[in-house]
Amino acid sequence: MAHAESGASPSAATAASGTKRAPTTTSDGTKAPGEGSFWLSEWAFPLFVATLAAGIFAGTHLYYVYRTGTFSDVAVTALLKGGMENGSYGAAAAFGAGFLFARVIEGPMVGILDIGGSLQTGVGIGIPAMLLAGGVTAPLEHFWLALPTGAVIGFAIGCVILLIRRATVNSTGNTSTFGADVMMGAGNSAGRYLGPLVIIAAATASIPVGLGSTLGALLFYWWKKPLTGGAILGAMLFGLFFPLTGK
Numbered sequence: 001m002a003h004a005e006s007g008a009s010p011s012a013a014t015a016a017s018g019t020k021r022a023p024t025t026t027s028d029g030t031k032a033p034g035e036g037s038f039w040l041s042e043w044a045f046p047l048f049v050a051t052l053a054a055g056i057f058a059g060t061h062l063y064y065v066y067r068t069g070t071f072s073d074v075a076v077t078a079l080l081k082g083g084m085e086n087g088s089y090g091a092a093a094a095f096g097a098g099f100l101f102a103r104v105i106e107g108p109m110v111g112i113l114d115i116g117g118s119l120q121t122g123v124g125i126g127i128p129a130m131l132l133a134g135g136v137t138a139p140l141e142h143f144w145l146a147l148p149t150g151a152v153i154g155f156a157i158g159c160v161i162l163l164i165r166r167a168t169v170n171s172t173g174n175t176s177t178f179g180a181d182v183m184m185g186a187g188n189s190a191g192r193y194l195g196p197l198v199i200i201a202a203a204t205a206s207i208p209v210g211l212g213s214t215l216g217a218l219l220f221y222w223w224k225k226p227l228t229g230g231a232i233l234g235a236m237l238f239g240l241f242f243p244l245t246g247k
Contacts (some may be wrong), residue, residue, distance in 0.1 A: 045157025052115065054147045054156025056124045060144035061139070064128070072115075072124045080125050089133040096126020102158060107167035123153055123155025202235040205244060212238025 025084055055071075062069025062085070063077065070077045076095065083089035100122025107113040128140055139149040195217055203210025216234020217227040 020026050035204050042046060042162060045162060046155045049113070049119070049158035049161075050151040050154035052119055053123045053157065054150035056119050057139070057150025057153065058143060058146045060124050060128045061141070061143055064140040070124060072120045076125050079222070082127055083129055083132065088127040091134055092128075092129035092184075092204060096121050096124070096129060098126075104160060105164070107161045109169060114160065116231070118157065120152070123157075125154060132236070169177055192226075195231050198231040198235065202231065206242060208242035209235050209239045212236075212242075 049145070059069045059071045060080075064078070070080075073082075076092075079092035079095055080089070083092050099117040099153035103114045103118035103122065107118065129138070131139060139145050199210065199213045199217055202213035213231045215237035216232070216237070218230070220227055220230025
C-alpha cells in the first residue's frame with residue numbers, strides 16, 4: 001500500500017498495520033472520534049485493498065484495450081506490452097507475481113503494505129499477465145468485469161495479510177518479531193546511502209541538475225530530514241529550468 005507506497009488516511013494506515021491499537025483519548029479524557037468504529041477496525045483493511053485493486057485492475061483493462069491507463073511504472077508496463085505484441089507473458093507474470101508474493105509476506109511483518117510492489121505491479125501487471133498467458137482475456141476486455149475481478153483479488157490479498165499477521169507477530173503469547181525489526185532496520189539503513197547516489201546520478205546527467213540535487217540534499221540535511229528526498233526534489237526543480245536535451 002502502497003510504497004502503502006503515500007497519501008493514505010490515518011484509518012487506512014492503521015488498518016494496514018493490523019496492530020491492536022490502544023484506546024485514544026483527547027486532552028479532556030473523552031474518547032477520540034472514530035475510536036472503535038469500523039473505519040479504524042482491522043477488518044476494514046481488506047475492503048481498502050479491494051477498492052485499490054479494483055481501480056488498478058481496471059486501469060490495466062484500459063491499457064489492454066486502449067493502450068493507456070495503466071497504474072504501473074513505464075518499465076514494468078513495457079513487460080506487459082511486450083507480451084501483448086509477441087504473445088509471451090512469462091517475464092511480466094514472473095516479475096509481477098514475484099513482487100506480489102514478496103510484499104504479501106513482508107506486509108504482515110512490518111505493518112506496511114507496499115502499494116507499488118503488491119498492487120500496481122502484482123495486481124496491475126503480474127496477475128493480468130498470468131491470466132493472458134492462460135488464455136483468459138474476458139476480465140481485461142470488459143470494464144464491468146475488470147472492476148469486480150480486481151476487487152475480489154484485492155479482498156483476498158487483504159485477508160491473507162491479516163491471517164498471516166495473526167499467525168505470526170500478533171499470535172497469542174508471541175515473543176518474536178519474526179524478523180520484522182530486521183526488515184525495517186535494513187530498509188532504513190540502506191536508504192541513507194541513496195542520497196549520495198542520487199546526487200552522483202544527477203551530476204552525471206547534467207551539471208545544473210547535479211547542483212540542484214546537491215543544494216536540495218544540503219537543505220534537507222539542515223532541516224534534519226533524509227537526504228534522498230532533498231536530492232530528488234532539487235534535481236527535479238533544476239531540471240525544470242535546465243532541461244536535458246535529447247540525443
